[in-house]
Amino acid sequence: MTRAALQALWSHWRRHPLQLLTLVVGLALATGLWTGVQAINAQARLSYDQAAATLGQDRLPRLEGDLTLADFAAARRGGWIVSPVLEDRLPGTGLTLYGIDPFTLPPTPGGVMPDLSDPGVLRAFLAGELVFAAAATLPRVPDTLPEGRVLEGLAPGLVMADLTAARRWLGAEGITRLLFDGGPGTPEALAETLGARVERPESDGDLARLTDSFHLNLTAFGLLAFVVGLFIVHATIGLAFEQRRTLFRTLRALGLPQRRLGWLLAGELLAFTLVSGTLGVVLGYAVAAALLPGVAATLSGLYGAGVAGSLTLSPLWWLSGFAMAGLGMAVAGAASLRRLATLPILAPAMPRAWARAQRRTVARQGWAGLGLLAVSAFIAALGDGLIAGFATLGALLLGAALLLPPVLLAVLDAGTALAKGAVAQWLWADTRQQVPGLSLALMALLLALAANIGVGTMVGSFRATFEGWLDQRLASELYVTARSEAQADEIAAFLAPRTEAVLPIVSAEADLAGAPGEVYGVADHSTYRENWPLLDALPQVWDRLAAGEGVLVNEQLARREDLWPGTRLTLAATGPLPVLGVYSDYGNTRGQAILGLATFEAAYPEARRLRFGVRIAPGEADALADILADRFDLSAEQVVPQATIKQFSLDVFERTFAVTAALNVLTLGVAGFALWASLTTLGTMRLPQVAPVWALGLTRAELALADLGRAVLLGLLTALVAVPVGIALAWVLLAVVNVQAFGWRLPLLPDPGGWVALGGWTLIASALAAALPALRLWRMPPAEMVKVFAHER
Amino acid sequence: MLLTVENLQKSFPSADGPVPVLRGVSFSLAAGRTLALTGESGSGKSTLLHLCAGLDAPDAGRIVIEGRDIAAQSDAGRAAMRRDTVGLVFQQFNLIPSLSVADNLSFHARLAGRDDPDRDAALAERLGLAAHLAKFPEQLSGGQQQRVAIGRVLAARPHLILADEPTGNLDEATGAAVLDLMLELVAESGAAFLMVTHSERLAARLDARLHLRAGQVE
Numbered sequence A: 001m002t003r004a005a006l007q008a009l010w011s012h013w014r015r016h017p018l019q020l021l022t023l024v025v026g027l028a029l030a031t032g033l034w035t036g037v038q039a040i041n042a043q044a045r046l047s048y049d050q051a052a053a054t055l056g057q058d059r060l061p062r063l064e065g066d067l068t069l070a071d072f073a074a075a076r077r078g079g080w081i082v083s084p085v086l087e088d089r090l091p092g093t094g095l096t097l098y099g100i101d102p103f104t105l106p107p108t109p110g111g112v113m114p115d116l117s118d119p120g121v122l123r124a125f126l127a128g129e130l131v132f133a134a135a136a137t138l139p140r141v142p143d144t145l146p147e148g149r150v151l152e153g154l155a156p157g158l159v160m161a162d163l164t165a166a167r168r169w170l171g172a173e174g175i176t177r178l179l180f181d182g183g184p185g186t187p188e189a190l191a192e193t194l195g196a197r198v199e200r201p202e203s204d205g206d207l208a209r210l211t212d213s214f215h216l217n218l219t220a221f222g223l224l225a226f227v228v229g230l231f232i233v234h235a236t237i238g239l240a241f242e243q244r245r246t247l248f249r250t251l252r253a254l255g256l257p258q259r260r261l262g263w264l265l266a267g268e269l270l271a272f273t274l275v276s277g278t279l280g281v282v283l284g285y286a287v288a289a290a291l292l293p294g295v296a297a298t299l300s301g302l303y304g305a306g307v308a309g310s311l312t313l314s315p316l317w318w319l320s321g322f323a324m325a326g327l328g329m330a331v332a333g334a335a336s337l338r339r340l341a342t343l344p345i346l347a348p349a350m351p352r353a354w355a356r357a358q359r360r361t362v363a364r365q366g367w368a369g370l371g372l373l374a375v376s377a378f379i380a381a382l383g384d385g386l387i388a389g390f391a392t393l394g395a396l397l398l399g400a401a402l403l404l405p406p407v408l409l410a411v412l413d414a415g416t417a418l419a420k421g422a423v424a425q426w427l428w429a430d431t432r433q434q435v436p437g438l439s440l441a442l443m444a445l446l447l448a449l450a451a452n453i454g455v456g457t458m459v460g461s462f463r464a465t466f467e468g469w470l471d472q473r474l475a476s477e478l479y480v481t482a483r484s485e486a487q488a489d490e491i492a493a494f495l496a497p498r499t500e501a502v503l504p505i506v507s508a509e510a511d512l513a514g515a516p517g518e519v520y521g522v523a524d525h526s527t528y529r530e531n532w533p534l535l536d537a538l539p540q541v542w543d544r545l546a547a548g549e550g551v552l553v554n555e556q557l558a559r560r561e562d563l564w565p566g567t568r569l570t571l572a573a574t575g576p577l578p579v580l581g582v583y584s585d586y587g588n589t590r591g592q593a594i595l596g597l598a599t600f601e602a603a604y605p606e607a608r609r610l611r612f613g614v615r616i617a618p619g620e621a622d623a624l625a626d627i628l629a630d631r632f633d634l635s636a637e638q639v640v641p642q643a644t645i646k647q648f649s650l651d652v653f654e655r656t657f658a659v660t661a662a663l664n665v666l667t668l669g670v671a672g673f674a675l676w677a678s679l680t681t682l683g684t685m686r687l688p689q690v691a692p693v694w695a696l697g698l699t700r701a702e703l704a705l706a707d708l709g710r711a712v713l714l715g716l717l718t719a720l721v722a723v724p725v726g727i728a729l730a731w732v733l734l735a736v737v738n739v740q741a742f743g744w745r746l747p748l749l750p751d752p753g754g755w756v757a758l759g760g761w762t763l764i765a766s767a768l769a770a771a772l773p774a775l776r777l778w779r780m781p782p783a784e785m786v787k788v789f790a791h792e793r
Numbered sequence B: 001m002l003l004t005v006e007n008l009q010k011s012f013p014s015a016d017g018p019v020p021v022l023r024g025v026s027f028s029l030a031a032g033r034t035l036a037l038t039g040e041s042g043s044g045k046s047t048l049l050h051l052c053a054g055l056d057a058p059d060a061g062r063i064v065i066e067g068r069d070i071a072a073q074s075d076a077g078r079a080a081m082r083r084d085t086v087g088l089v090f091q092q093f094n095l096i097p098s099l100s101v102a103d104n105l106s107f108h109a110r111l112a113g114r115d116d117p118d119r120d121a122a123l124a125e126r127l128g129l130a131a132h133l134a135k136f137p138e139q140l141s142g143g144q145q146q147r148v149a150i151g152r153v154l155a156a157r158p159h160l161i162l163a164d165e166p167t168g169n170l171d172e173a174t175g176a177a178v179l180d181l182m183l184e185l186v187a188e189s190g191a192a193f194l195m196v197t198h199s200e201r202l203a204a205r206l207d208a209r210l211h212l213r214a215g216q217v218e
């Protein structure tokens, strides 16, 4: 019995191979995109953990602040077990250099340490003739550093060297921190005497925290793709169950128990899950491998976070891929299995009843959709934080998707009412009839289109704002970095008579409202007065800044700490200062403050004065750069024209959003596939509805054309609905998510040209999706169509 | 002659080679005449009707309607013929599910450009459908759907009406009444009427009779 039943059930898939393909590919795509994103996140987290675990810093308290080697010596003399560490970025390489003292370094059980047991190696290390890095990092170590040796397990982008050598290479005078491993008192007691602060290991995971929003973004995208894929799976399973309704009845009438049938169908779904799950995780691996280099570039561009460019995946990840496929299948198949449980043996096979039930569902969906939109608006108005931002997004997208079928039906009803002529009326009415069958695919399309418009608008707004901001921010024509302060003075003296202005660029690390950041000093010059991108400021802001009456802060700091004009910021070196203004500072994740040059120099006398911005007629900048390079023996990195910096910044920007764009395209592809699959299955199912019209005197060509037009119309309507949804999405991204994730708010710049282009692509995609089924109808032998009339239905 | 069928042959492919269904069928039908087509189940009655309507092409033989050979027509030409000249009542009524009963009734007439709302209303009244005009086909019983299908053809006033067991789903009394109506309207319009039926009693009411057996006219 069971065997025979299985055979009968399976025969359906043999007769509908396309449906089978749709089901398997749909689930595989959903699983693949989701697991791919998870793989990327897992890989990044692994890298962050490695970085955090460097030198056992994930378990030892650290003392940070203005520390020198003398402080270290004093602490050791006082009986404290501490070890000095210098950490800084190697300019122009994207690498981080760690200077360590191998003799005082606390043992790190299971940690990654260079093996210095060989006296030769130790000697070379201490002499600064040897550095360590992970195999993948070594090729990026610049030639200015000595020979590198492989130390596996070291975080990506990290180079380890002897402290003294590192201080020499970085030109550093102090040290970054002391690792604390015990002593006569608490770390706080030592910090007190040294004037430093204590960083507890649990308050760590800086990178993880900083990049959280980025990974949340990726996860949201993965989830979106997963949901879009589930739409396909759900639609296909529903259809396959519907088409086998008569078979189920027959099987039960022949004595197959309801329960056994249920188990058989669940088993069938499990088999699909295993196949699709396997395909899905393989696909996910491919997606992750393809996207990871881009993500790594993005993360290092945005956050300076080193992430390995190749994948190392745990068995857990593979398992979770299967679990996700199973979950998806369960979600998509539950409704159908439940309907089977309530299927009476004797009810007549009535395909139309299904459609009518669907129509009722559509009405309920409409109300649910409206409810979700209200929830979304509510969260947007009252919620706070990144999670609230994504909840707003989720409710918005899901609500819009649920509202799509009722909106389409309303439009098509209006069309039917307005249509003149029998054929036109039939076209509208028939299109309306198709909506329930296509609604899942159209919802998927709506989600993908809205995501595309929303993210596209966000990136476009960001790019336009960013470019304008770069123009303001990089007002100087030439940026010069001297090798020493003496040379800096020489260069300044040389430039003074030849240029309009030489503007010193000086900065110091400082604690800004409890988090590390930078303080800059600026000269009183029209360059700043005319160009600096101020978002909000008190009157005479520049006069007052020059007079040392206050401080400017960047938007990130202002939003995080609520520091707007009229409030005060306390710097350790100056005491409390009124906030005079707030400026935009894109691409920076840290807080920043600006003081008048005189105030700055008084507060941070130790800051090194090596950099200038040079104002000169734009046409003369290149010539002057050559002269400077020649005369003072400066390299290309030390004399940089404005255009080069701009290009570099824009490159970082483009890379940042390359991954988003790729995921966007993938999601759209999934939706297109869903539409094609639905239209193709509907094409065969709809034959009984089309054949009578053919018999009454329309040609197959006309009917095929009508099908094509129908698909294009539905695509067009969906695209039209997607535009406002996409704009709302962009607004949430710009005004809520960005503020939470990066600390800056951007204006929304509409891109109608882009939307029209996307609409065009949608029309082409819908036409393509409908082309094959339409062609089949056009070329269908009349005998096939006649069968409809002879067939007992 | 309005309809002339000469030596019509048709076979359907099957796993064991082609199975002949019609093996040289010939007959003719003049305008204003009615003809009953009988034969046991599977004898090829529906197939013959479909060929006459230009839905499918015969393997051999000729079908001439109002002097035009169907085989000589293009796809569009045959579609135009179905629209303007021939009316079909299917064994499976084949209404258009997305249109209301009223729209189904007038659909063919509107396609043929012969729509007349007053006539449609009168027809609906006489077919007992007046109360159902706003409904959709799925909400009607089998007999009601059958009557809509009949009304659809009668409203279009074609020159040739082909009906495949048009009263098969109706009880005897209703069936007789509907046939009365059809014969009356056919007589009024001067159309030719070819009807498949299993009922000896109904067949006897038509002008002539054609019996199919083993793919040939008896």
Ligand SMILES: Nc1ncnc2c1ncn2[C@@H]1O[C@H](COP(=O)(O)OP(=O)(O)OP(=O)(O)O)[C@@H](O)[C@H]1O
Pocket (backbone or CB within 6 Å): A783, A784, A786, A787, A790, B012, B013, B021, B039, B040, B041, B042, B043, B044, B045, B046, B047, B048, B091
């Ligand atoms: N499209 C088709 N493909 C294959 N065989 C067909 C097709 N249409 C009809 N047949 C076969 O041709 C034969 C005649 O079918 P047809 O439907 O014309 O019979 P009928 O006389 O109308 O029967 P009934 O009284 O049951 O309606 C049958 O054996 C049927 O199986």
Ligand SMILES: [Mg+2]
Pocket (backbone or CB within 6 Å): B045, B046, B047, B091, B164
């Ligand atoms: Mg028949």
